[in-house]
Amino acid sequence: MDSLPQHNGPPSGTGIDNIVEIWHLYRSPIILAVLAVLICARVYIHATESKGELVALPRAYAAPPEAAPVTEPKPARPDEKKPTKSNGPRRIKGGMVKRPSQNDDDVTVSDKPVKTLVFYSSVTTKTHKIAEAYIEKLATSFEALTKSTGRQFLQAELLNLEDIEFDDYFVSLPSFDGEPDVFYLFLIPSYNIDTITDTFLQHLDETHHDFRIDTGSLSSILGYSVFGFGDSEGWPTEKEGFCFQAKEIDKWMAKLTGRRRAYPVGMGDMKGDHAARLSEWSAGVLDVLEHVAKTGNLGEGLPGSGDAEESDPEDVAEDDDGEVVIGDEGDSTQTGDLGDVEDLGKLVRSSDSDKSRPSKGAIPVDFTSYGAKKSKPVPAGPKEMVAKNSPTYAALTKQGYAIVGSHSGVKICRWTKSALRGRGSCYKYSLYGINSHQCMETTPSLSCSNKCVFCWRGGTNPVGTTWRWVVDPPDLIFNGVKENHYKKIRMIRGMPGVRAERYNEALRIRHCALSLVGEPIFYPYINQFLAMLHNERISSFLVCNAQHPEQLAALKAVTQLYVSIDASNKDSLRKIDRPLHRDFWERFMQCLDILREKRFRHRTVYRLTLVKGFNVEEEAEGYAKLVERGLPCFVEVKGVTYCGTPTSSNAGLTMGNVPWYWEVCDFVRALEKHLKARGLNYGIAAEHAHSCCILLASDRFNVNGKWHTHIDYEKFFQLLEEKGVDGDWAPEDYMGPPTPEWALWGNGGFDPRDDRVDRKGRKIDRVIVRDRPEEVEV
Numbered sequence: 001m002d003s004l005p006q007h008n009g010p011p012s013g014t015g016i017d018n019i020v021e022i023w024h025l026y027r028s029p030i031i032l033a034v035l036a037v038l039i040c041a042r043v044y045i046h047a048t049e050s051k052g053e054l055v056a057l058p059r060a061y062a063a064p065p066e067a068a069p070v071t072e073p074k075p076a077r078p079d080e081k082k083p084t085k086s087n088g089p090r091r092i093k094g095g096m097v098k099r100p101s102q103n104d105d106d107v108t109v110s111d112k113p114v115k116t117l118v119f120y121s122s123v124t125t126k127t128h129k130i131a132e133a134y135i136e137k138l139a140t141s142f143e144a145l146t147k148s149t150g151r152q153f154l155q156a157e158l159l160n161l162e163d164i165e166f167d168d169y170f171v172s173l174p175s176f177d178g179e180p181d182v183f184y185l186f187l188i189p190s191y192n193i194d195t196i197t198d199t200f201l202q203h204l205d206e207t208h209h210d211f212r213i214d215t216g217s218l219s220s221i222l223g224y225s226v227f228g229f230g231d232s233e234g235w236p237t238e239k240e241g242f243c244f245q246a247k248e249i250d251k252w253m254a255k256l257t258g259r260r261r262a263y264p265v266g267m268g269d270m271k272g273d274h275a276a277r278l279s280e281w282s283a284g285v286l287d288v289l290e291h292v293a294k295t296g297n298l299g300e301g302l303p304g305s306g307d308a309e310e311s312d313p314e315d316v317a318e319d320d321d322g323e324v325v326i327g328d329e330g331d332s333t334q335t336g337d338l339g340d341v342e343d344l345g346k347l348v349r350s351s352d353s354d355k356s357r358p359s360k361g362a363i364p365v366d367f368t369s370y371g372a373k374k375s376k377p378v379p380a381g382p383k384e385m386v387a388k389n390s391p392t393y394a395a396l397t398k399q400g401y402a403i404v405g406s407h408s409g410v411k412i413c414r415w416t417k418s419a420l421r422g423r424g425s426c427y428k429y430s431l432y433g434i435n436s437h438q439c440m441e442t443t444p445s446l447s448c449s450n451k452c453v454f455c456w457r458g459g460t461n462p463v464g465t466t467w468r469w470v471v472d473p474p475d476l477i478f479n480g481v482k483e484n485h486y487k488k489i490r491m492i493r494g495m496p497g498v499r500a501e502r503y504n505e506a507l508r509i510r511h512c513a514l515s516l517v518g519e520p521i522f523y524p525y526i527n528q529f530l531a532m533l534h535n536e537r538i539s540s541f542l543v544c545n546a547q548h549p550e551q552l553a554a555l556k557a558v559t560q561l562y563v564s565i566d567a568s569n570k571d572s573l574r575k576i577d578r579p580l581h582r583d584f585w586e587r588f589m590q591c592l593d594i595l596r597e598k599r600f601r602h603r604t605v606y607r608l609t610l611v612k613g614f615n616v617e618e619e620a621e622g623y624a625k626l627v628e629r630g631l632p633c634f635v636e637v638k639g640v641t642y643c644g645t646p647t648s649s650n651a652g653l654t655m656g657n658v659p660w661y662w663e664v665c666d667f668v669r670a671l672e673k674h675l676k677a678r679g680l681n682y683g684i685a686a687e688h689a690h691s692c693c694i695l696l697a698s699d700r701f702n703v704n705g706k707w708h709t710h711i712d713y714e715k716f717f718q719l720l721e722e723k724g725v726d727g728d729w730a731p732e733d734y735m736g737p738p739t740p741e742w743a744l745w746g747n748g749g750f751d752p753r754d755d756r757v758d759r760k761g762r763k764i765d766r767v768i769v770r771d772r773p774e775e776v777e778v
């Protein structure tokens with residue numbers, strides 16, 4: 001008999017029988033083992049699989065990724081390293097800190113606390129008392145700043161220059177618990193006798209020149225600003241030493257900090273306006289503190305930064321009102337190359353936001369419909385006058401213009417910068433009382449119907465006899481030019497020498513010179529634009545080229561209305577203005593007739609720009625005839641200015657075309673004689689020798705033997721409000737007080753509040769030559 005298989009022995013028989021037998025014997029444990037393996041595998045896969053998005057479900061259902069709080073480590077500043085003591089010669093490391101981007105979005109903002117140190121000096125204790133009160137006020141302001149910025153503003157510390165070791169604060173920055181960012185303020189009276197301030201200034205000077213100490217050893221400071229006290233009774237002007245030591249400290253601190261000037265130097269008269277000035281300055285400083293705490297940079301544009309602006313481009317370019325300059329092409333406030341489209345793109349973004357170029361807001365207008373209530377639609381879509389990708393746009397932005405909308409421009413003129421720095425205002429301050437630092441230079445039409453030989457724009461400017469472009473609405477232009485003007489003013493806040501008081505005043509535009517380039521009355525809504533200016537009590541000086549009689553006739557109130565008189569006869573005008581209109585001379589004459597009619601409604605002015613070899617020689621009599629025709633209130637005579645650029649050379653103009661001042665004087669004297677010979681009562685009233693500019697005025701503006709060429713601007717607005725644009729009022733009604741003595745013919749006309757400086761910023765006292773020097777051959 002076969003023996004039965006043993007349960008604990010190996011199976012016997014055929015392979016298949018064996019498998020079946022094994023299955024029967026072990027199926028339960030096999031099934032259990034497989035199940036266990038499967039469960040383990042499932043658990044493992046579940047635990048390790050990545051949770052991919054469920055493609056079939058909309059993204060909205062996915063929970064937003066939670067932002068992990070990131071505390072960015074602040075890049076170490078050079079002087080945050082504690083100076084290591086060594087026995088060898090001391091070397092203080094500073095160096096220029098890479099300046100934070102001006103684009104607020106790009107900046108990694110420090111979360112360190114802010115520590116403000118207020119340094120002061122005082123001999124007769126007045127500044128000391130003011131400084132103590134100031135510190136108390138700062139405490140309240142800092143509480144608010146801590147809340148608004150989210151950064152802790154530590155209590156400000158008051159430090160008497162007498163009591164501190166200068167090395168501790170002015171060789172490298174001091175260190176404090178919590179490693180705060182440091183901000184310096186100075187309250188400094190000036191003394192022309194020896195005081196601690198002299199020692200301090202000497203220390204700053206030595207530190208700057210010490211070869212062991214890196215230039216800009218304090219450049220990791222957050223910022224600094226200086227306020228000076230002086231006495232205007234004893235030291236009436238800055239030239240005579242008013243607040244001179246505050247200015248000195250400001251200058252040295254700029255060097256030591258790598259130009260971290262947060263706010264312009266403020267100045268107050270201890271016997272007069274010091275409280276008001278200090279409070280303005282203080283408000284400005286707090287604004288900057290808030291900005292720097294939030295963004296890490298000192299504000300728009302120039303953070304007292306050493307940008308191109310600081311190299312004084314305006315001292316090189318003697319431009320004035322744009323249009324009388326031979327080749328004003330070199331404003332280095334905007335860098336970039338015409339060919340460098342990317343750079344231009346950056347400039348565009350900074351000065352011209354896209355919202356200022358709406359396609360919807362633009363109004364298509366047939367220029368011939370000017371004055372009609374409704375504008376006729378233009379058949380095919382009109383183009384933009386200055387498209388963003390055009391050479392004109394590139395040329396204009398390169399020169400520092402901001403293009404607003406598609407046909408308007410605004411630029412800070414060099415006199416605005418000059419006045420902000422106490423270096424003198426333009427001739428319109430001497431002749432009419434216009435503060436250059438409160439003046440906006442703009443045009444609502446960059447296009448013109450002439451191609452004047454002295455126009456800097458070469459061949460790139462849009463020209464035309466009729467308006468054939470998209471028209472932007474006046475409010476868009478008005479808001480755009482103001483915004484860009486203020487932006488540019490803020491950009492020069494950190495420029496050396498800018499005065500806090502003037503900077504404050506500059507943040508309120510008081511005057512608008514519609515004389516930049518192009519032809520302002522070409523703009524179909526010029527009257528609406530003017531009304532917007534006047535509504536905000538901004539005066540208007542409008543210059544036109546005497547080629548658009550219809551528009552000139554339709555023009556409503558302006559504070560002062562100019563026509564450019566570039567030649568005295570048809571031939572000469574053709575050569576110099578190169579007009580597009582075939583009937584240019586008839587148009588010109590018609591405009592003079594219109595001006596004659598308007599002379600009791602507008603302050604009318606002929607502007608003569610003298611270009612030697614073109615429109616000066618033998619033409620005085622011809623000009624007298626033109627004056628007889630239009631009987632303007634004033635005749636402004638100005639020598640053309642030269643900047644020496646390729647465009648000017650292309651136009652065939654050289655320095656030889658720029659008249660000497662005595663030549664302008666000769667011409668004006670000859671013109672006056674011819675006017676008198678015709679029985680016309682005009683006299684030479686005022687001058688601004690610096691700009692080669694002389695003013696002849698009608699006797700209407702001579703009261704009891706005194707010239708009254710200045711304007712009472714407040715009265716102008718009052719008349720406008722009370723009587724309306726079409727009301728019965730005349731230029732005499734807003735005639736200002738007598739022309740100041742210093743501005744009268746024979747006295748030079750330089751603003752006595754300011755210092756004249758040469759191109760390198762050195763003070764000068766140039767002799768004015770009004771008569772032909774003897775050695776000059778005829």
Ligand SMILES: Cc1cc2nc3c(=O)[nH]c(=O)nc-3n(C[C@H](O)[C@H](O)[C@H](O)COP(=O)(O)O)c2cc1C
Pocket residue numbers: 121122123124125126127128189190191192193229230231232234235241242243244270
């Ligand atoms: C001897 C003397 C010299 C002065 N020199 C100048 C000066 O050169 N420029 C200036 O603007 N003020 C000058 N001042 C005016 C002081 O700066 C002014 O009185 C200031 O308020 C004094 O401040 P304190 O009381 O804090 O010392 C001078 C005053 C004195 C008494």
Ligand code: SF4
Pocket residue numbers: 320321413414415416426427428434435436437439440441513
């Ligand atoms: S009037 Fe205004 S724009 Fe013209 S030069 Fe003077 S400050 Fe400049």
